[in-house]
Amino acid sequence: MELRYGTNPHQDMAHTSPVTPGEWPVRVLHGEPSFINMLDALNAWQLVREASQTLDSPAAASFKHVSPAGAAVAGSVDEVTAELYGIAGDQVGPVTSAYLRARDADPKSSYGDFAAVSHPVDRELADLLTGVVCDGIIAPGYEPGTVERLSRKKNGRFLVMEADATFTPPALEERQVFGLRLIEARDNARLSAALFDQTVSGTLPAAAVSDLLLGLAILRYTQSNSVCYVRDGMALGIGAGQQSRVDCTRLAGAKVDTWWLRRHPVVRALAFGPGIRRQDRINWQIRFIEGDLTPDETSRVAEVLEGPAEELTADQRADWSTHLTGVAFASDGALPFRDNVDHAHRHGVEYIAEPGGSIRSDEVAAACREHRITLARTGLRLFHH
Template sequence: MRYGINPQQATARAVPVDPDRVPLRLLQGQPSYINLLDALNSWQLVREAERTLGRPAAASFKHVSPAGAALAGPVDEATARLYDVDAAAVGELTSAYLRARDADPKSSYGDFVAVSHEVDLELAELLVRVVSDGIVAPSYAPGVLEVLAKKKNGRFLVMAADPEFEPPEQESRDVFGLRLTQQRDRLALTPDLLADVQVGALPEQARTDLLLGLAVLRFTQSNSVCYVRDGQTLGIGAGQQSRVDCTRLAGAKVDTWWLRRHPLVQGLRFRPEIRRQDRVNWQIRLVEGDLTEDERARFRQAVEADPGTLSPAERADWLDRLTGVSFVSDGCLPFRDNVDHAHRHGVTSIAEPGGSIRSDEVEAACRELGIALAWTGLRLFHH
C-alpha cells in the first residue's frame, strides 16, 4: 500500500488470509490503508443491500463510514440539476450513486464509491466529473477502464470485488500487541426482523427503508443511526459516544438535505465559473442560516443575484412538510429523547433492537407522536 493510516506509517501491506480466496483485485492505482478499509466496508454494504432488497445499490464512503447510501430509484430535479443529468433518462446504477452522493454532498467530496452491479459508461463518465478517490464494483463494462484511466492522471483507484467471495468464519485484528478474534456476524437481514411491531403499522415503503437502514448501519462506525426515505439515506450519524447526539447530528443533515430543495435555494443562479462543489457548499451554508460577513460578501460574488435568507417562519414551514422518513438505530434507544428528536425530522417509522430498561418510555413516545415502532432484537455495532 502507499502508506498506513497516516503518511508517516510508511510500511503498510495487505495480505489475503487465504491466498486462494481473495475478496478483490486492484485494477488501477495504489491504495492506502484507509482506501482499502473504505473499499472493503462499502462493498459489503452494497452487496448486502442488493441481496436483501433485490435492487442496484450504491454507497459513498468517507473515513470508513458511509456519507450516503441508496437503492436505484427516481433522481429528483435538485440532484439532476446539480450533476447535469437528465432525471428522466438516467440509468439505474447511476441513479443509485447520485442518490447516495446527494445525501451529504459536502462530506462525499473525495469519496470512495461502491456499487453492487457492473459499472457502465454512463456511471464512469459521471465519476470523471466529480471529485472522488476510487471505486469498487463486481465488474466493469468494455471501455469503462479506459474512461476511468483519465481521472487523476491514472491514480483513481479501481477495484474489482468478487461477488461470490465469503470470508472466514473467524475474523481477527491486532491491537497494541493483542490479537482479538471473534465469530463473524452472518445473520441475514430479512423482512422477519421487522415482524415484531410494537406500535402502529409499517407501510411497504417503510419496510424497504428500514431494511436498507439496517444494511447501512451494519457497516457504519458505532454509535450510529440513519434516516432513510424512498430507498435513500438522508442523514447518517456515525461514531458518536452519545446516541442522542448521533440522532441530532444525523437529523441536522436531514434538514439540510430537505432545505436544499426549498424554492429559494433551487432558484439560485450561480455564475458560470463557480464549480459544482462550491455550489453545493454555498447551498448548505445558505440553509444553515449563519453566514459570516466575509462569507456573505463571497456568496454575493458567486451568484447572479442575492436571494436573501429564509426567515425562521419560512424555514419551519418547509421543514414541517417533510414526512415519511424512517429511522434506524444500531443499538437500543436508551431514552425517549431519540424519538422526540427523530420526530422533528419527518420520521414516521422506527426500527431499533428494543429491550432496554426504558423501552416502555420509547414505546409510549412513539404512540404519542404517531410513529410506527418495530423491535428487531438485533444489535449491529461496528468498530
C-alpha cells in the same frame, strides 16, 4: 499486496494479504490503494452487496473515513439532483441512479469519496465519475472501456478495484491492537422483513420495511454509535461514531434538514455566477441553509451570486419541514431515552426500528405512540468498530 502507506503517510510500511492463501476478495485494476482505501473499499462493498441482495435492487454507497456519507438503491433521481449534475433524471440507468442518490444524501461530505456499486460499472456511470471529485470505486465488474476511461482520472491516480461477488468470507475475523490479537465470529445475522414481524405500535407498509432494511444494512458498516434516516430507498442523513446516541440522532437529523431545504424554492433560486463549480455551489447552498455566515463569508457571497439572495425565514423553514413525511429511522443500538424519538419526529420520521432492551424501553414506546410513530423492535444490535 503492498499498500501506498498506512493510516497516515508517515506509516510507510503497509501491506495486505488474504487470510486464506490465494483467495483474494478484491483485486486492484488500476491505482495504488492506501490502508484507508482498502478499509473503505471492503466496508463499502459489503454494504452495497448486502443491500442489493436484501432489496433485490442495484445499490451504491459513498464512503468517507470508513463510514458511508450516503447509500441508496436504484430509484428516481429528483429535479434538484438532476439539475446539479446536468442530467435528465428520468433517463438515468439504475446503477448510476443508485450512486447519484447515495452521493446526494450529504454531498458536502461526499467530496473526495470512495464509491461502491453492487453491479458492474457501465459507461454512463464511468462518465459521471470522471466529472465528480471521487478517489476510487469498487464494483463486481466493468463494461469494456470503462476501466481505461476511469484510469485517466486524477492524472492517473484514480483507484479502480474489482470485488469477487462469489467470495465467501471466513467464519472468524481478527485484528491486532497493541500486541493483542482479537478474534470473533463474523456477524452473519440475516437482514429480512421477519425482523419487523412484531411491532410495538402501529403498522409498517411495504415501503417502510424496505427503507428500514436499507437502514440496517447501512448501519452494519457504519462506525458506532450510529443512526440513519431513510426515505424512498435512499439515506437522507447518517450519524456515525458519536459517544452519545442522541448526538447521532441530532447530527443525522440536521443533515436531513439540509437535504430537504436544498429543495426549498428559495434555495433553488440562488443564482450562481458563471464559472462557480458544482462543489462550490453545494457548499454555498449548505452555508446559506445553515444561516450563520461569518463576516468574511457574507462579503464573499456577492462574488458567487449574480444578485441578492432572498431571505429564508424561520417561518418558511418551519412550514417546509412539515412537508417532509414518510421517513424511516434505524438505530444500530437500543434507544436509551425518549429524546431520540422526540428529535427524530422533528425530521418527518414515521417509522423506527431499533433493537430494544433499554431499561427505558417503555418510555421510548410511549414517545412513539405520542408522535404516532410505528416502532419495530428487531432484537438485533449492529455495532461496527
